[in-house]
Amino acid sequence: MSGNWRDDPRIKEMDPQKIEFLEELSGQIGKTPKSRLMNRFLMMTAEAGRKGIVFSDRETDILAGILTEYMDPEDRGRVEMFRMLSRKMAGRQMPR
Numbered sequence: 046m047s048g049n050w051r052d053d054p055r056i057k058e059m060d061p062q063k064i065e066f067l068e069e070l071s072g073q074i075g076k077t078p079k080s081r082l083m084n085r086f087l088m089m090t091a092e093a094g095r096k097g098i099v100f101s102d103r104e105t106d107i108l109a110g111i112l113t114e115y116m117d118p119e120d121r122g123r124v125e126m127f128r129m130l131s132r133k134m135a136g137r138q139m140p141r
Contacts (some may be wrong), residue, residue, distance in 0.1 A: 051076060053107065055103070055107055056107065059107075060105060062096075063098055063100065063104065065081060066089075066093055066096070066098050067107075069089070069106065070086075070089050070108070073085055074086075079117065079120070082120060083120060083123060083124070086124075102132075105128070109124055109128060
């Protein structure tokens with residue numbers, strides 16, 4: 046996985062524990078076959094929850110951007126659908 050995401054200025058605003066999680070996610074995704082990326086993402090998200098790491102909507106957008114950079118269009122669509130459903134379930138409005 047490319048290290049370019051580390052240069053994103055939004056990353057510098059995050060808690061160091063969250064950045065460490067993103068580093069781990071980046072490494073795991075780089076080793077994961079594309080067909081298993083969604084499962085890996087869900088596993089890593091569950092792990093973050095167990096560690097007490099909670100991402101804001103903005104931080105989740107960064108995380109999804111890192112993940113989807115390496116997905117085919119069909120999988121990107123699934124991630125976007127998952128994000129929409131998650132926001133609806135949380136009672137949030139989608140940004141325009």
